[in-house]
Amino acid sequence: MIIDGKQVAAQVRAEVAAAVKELEARGRTPGLTVVRVGDDPASAVYVRGKRKACEEVGIRSVEHHLPATTSQAELLALVRQLNADPSVDGILVQLPLPKGLDESEILDAIDPGKDVDGFHPLNVGALCLGKPAPRPCTPHGVMRLLAEAGCDPKGKRALVIGRSHIVGKPMALMLLEKHATVTIAHSRTADLAAEVARADIVVAAIGKAEMIRGEWVKPGAVVIDVGMNRKPDGKLCGDVEYAAAAERAAAITPVPGGVGPMTIAMLLVNTVELARTRT
Ligand SMILES: NC(=O)C1=CN([C@@H]2O[C@H](COP(=O)(O)OP(=O)(O)OC[C@H]3O[C@@H](n4cnc5c(N)ncnc54)[C@H](OP(=O)(O)O)[C@@H]3O)[C@@H](O)[C@H]2O)C=CC1
Ligand SMILES: Nc1nc(=O)c2c([nH]1)NC[C@@H]1CN(c3ccc(C(=O)N[C@@H](CCC(=O)O)C(=O)O)cc3)C=[N+]21
Numbered sequence: 001m002i003i004d005g006k007q008v009a010a011q012v013r014a015e016v017a018a019a020v021k022e023l024e025a026r027g028r029t030p031g032l033t034v035v036r037v038g039d040d041p042a043s044a045v046y047v048r049g050k051r052k053a054c055e056e057v058g059i060r061s062v063e064h065h066l067p068a069t070t071s072q073a074e075l076l077a078l079v080r081q082l083n084a085d086p087s088v089d090g091i092l093v094q095l096p097l098p099k100g101l102d103e104s105e106i107l108d109a110i111d112p113g114k115d116v117d118g119f120h121p122l123n124v125g126a127l128c129l130g131k132p133a134p135r136p137c138t139p140h141g142v143m144r145l146l147a148e149a150g151c152d153p154k155g156k157r158a159l160v161i162g163r164s165h166i167v168g169k170p171m172a173l174m175l176l177e178k179h180a181t182v183t184i185a186h187s188r189t190a191d192l193a194a195e196v197a198r199a200d201i202v203v204a205a206i207g208k209a210e211m212i213r214g215e216w217v218k219p220g221a222v223v224i225d226v227g228m229n230r231k232p233d234g235k236l237c238g239d240v241e242y243a244a245a246a247e248r249a250a251a252i253t254p255v256p257g258g259v260g261p262m263t264i265a266m267l268l269v270n271t272v273e274l275a276r277t278r279t
């Protein structure tokens, strides 16, 4: 079974569009502001996708594109200006920031009530404690894909490969919340193949083209590929050796068309939710 992220994302966008209409009937158009500093190529793809999705569902989207030479003080000033702007419901500062900028100081400065990414320490803490708060879009989207694929994590061995603040760590917390037995692997993991071979659910969030071999996958496992890598021929591919893994997996997400579209859809969900709570 191929888990069709494009299709699920379209369904989520339709739900969001209905919620936007409701808010609009109360005179409230949700607004998302994206801040991009410099020219990270992966970020450019993401920004285009977001703009299009916002248009489709009726969210007002504003983009600030600053040069790579922007100073910490200038970026902080912009964040504070957006915090104070009542037309802004969600603020997203595109990561990674260019070298020399202090990412954590910027994320801390975002109003936690406008933190669409769920990266502010207060919202990370809320996730950790199981309290309601905006949730990081990529792992949130993965949870929705698992649900759509009929995969209940309860009691399953889940392996998350990668421990970044934006994907791996929150992913592990969300799987734990759904009662999976969670393992987190990373660059110092001793025997990755053995960890994969044990897992009922594998979430790969590494950033290394096709490094998870299909033959490692346990027959009947559910494989979620978060990776977004570009091959020498320019094509996108994931962190999992797709064709070989698909032969063994019960269900698997493709790249593109898997997790990526869901990340954007969940960003819209978070924006509308923030607008609602601010109304
Ligand atoms: N589809 C989507 O919506 C999104 C896709 N992505 C993609 O997902 C991937 C991961 O992103 P992100 O979490 O930001 O990446 P990071 O680079 O921040 O984290 C990568 C993680 O992978 C681990 N890792 C690196 N090499 C190995 C290895 N050989 N074996 C096991 N673990 C390893 C690292 O371990 P250590 O901590 O020890 O260094 C680290 O924890 C990227 O391809 C990115 O483009 C990201 C966000 C959204
Ligand atoms: N503050 C912040 N939040 C993020 O969530 C964030 C970020 N910074 N920086 C960059 C990464 C990466 N990311 C992607 C989201 C969607 C696709 C996506 O839509 N991918 C399409 C492919 C598009 C294509 O064809 O090129 C797909 O997988 O089908 C990709 C990448 C979010 N990130």
Ligand SMILES: [Mg+2]
Binding pocket: 005, 254, 255, 256, 257, 258, 259, 260, 261
């Ligand atoms: Mg994808």
